[in-house]
């Protein structure tokens with residue numbers, strides 16, 4: 542008999558490798574990446590760091606944490622960095638949940654929350670949403686004496702919707718103090734001004750609230766793998782205990798530090814995405830599509846008939862006629878939707894034209 546794994550095997554998946562039937566360039570609008578290459582300062586920092594790649598990076602990301610503290614007005618000692626923020630979501634869950642414990646999420650919460658619970662053998666509990674928005678009362682009602690961690694992304698992926706900071710505050714106030722509340726701000730920069738800063742304030746007011754952030758989305762460094770978590774002072778050393786020695790490689794640290802030194806570029810890119818988001822939402826709604834109000838860098842939408850079969854046909858049409866790759870949401874209750882990342886105006890135009898062709 543072979544050794545018995547605790548986990549079911551997962552197929553190895555690459556990025557999409559199907560040939561485009563018309564030979565068109567393939568444009569990936571599926572992963573919520575930014576469409577721009579790193580700014581010159583970041584590319585330069587990466588090149589510079591590569592010349593020292595024979596050495597380990599700082600295991601505790603000292604310079605990066607200092608830069609984050611400076612940029613966000615936070616105490617660097619209350620920040621821990623990770624190999625992307627998904628790494629930290631895992632670390633947090635590992636510290637607080639074991640088989641038999643419950644991890645609570647919102648009905649259409651981020652898929653990684655479910656995968657994290659599965660990896661640990663913890664029980665996943667989903668609280669119903671109202672109209673594709675997180676329902677704070679439903680979450681609070683779903684807490685049991687086995688609940689250990691509550692994961693909540695705002696804006697959420699894949700819905701793109703978010704709830705105001707007042708609701709987050711109500712959740713933090715109403716939650717039992719021995720449940721860790723993880724507020725995932727992966728798309729926080731695309732939400733209205735001040736959303737991130739106000740969310741961080743909840744960490745100062747509660748000993749059980751942490752915020753996770755990433756360089757993958759608004760900072761456009763998905764391939765570098767850098768994320769961070771801001772938490773109460775007591776929790777940081779506990780998180781260090783659960784993770785590997787140096788999960789954030791030296792190049793990623795250098796890139797993230799450089800990105801923080803050029804916030805102008807980040808703001809410009811976020812503003813461009815927000816503007817395109819409004820344009821696409823308007824046009825698609827006019828065409829009769831059902832578009833959820835997005836505060837992220839993607840839209841979740843369904844064709845006018847809201848029929849999963851039409852959605853499937855549209856996804857095939859987008860690839861076959863325009864080379865566009867979007868994401869099919871397969872979660873129960875989201876079968877009628879596809880998720881498309883907001884890209885450059887010319888790519889977004891290709892998307893709109895293909896949708897028009899499909900609806901004609």
Ligand SMILES: *Cc1c(COP(=O)(O)O)cnc(C)c1O
Nearest residue numbers: 625626627651694698727755757
């Ligand atoms: C993309 C994403 C992340 C970030 O993942 P990284 O590991 O930092 O690249 C975290 N949460 C949500 C909701 C996301 O969509």
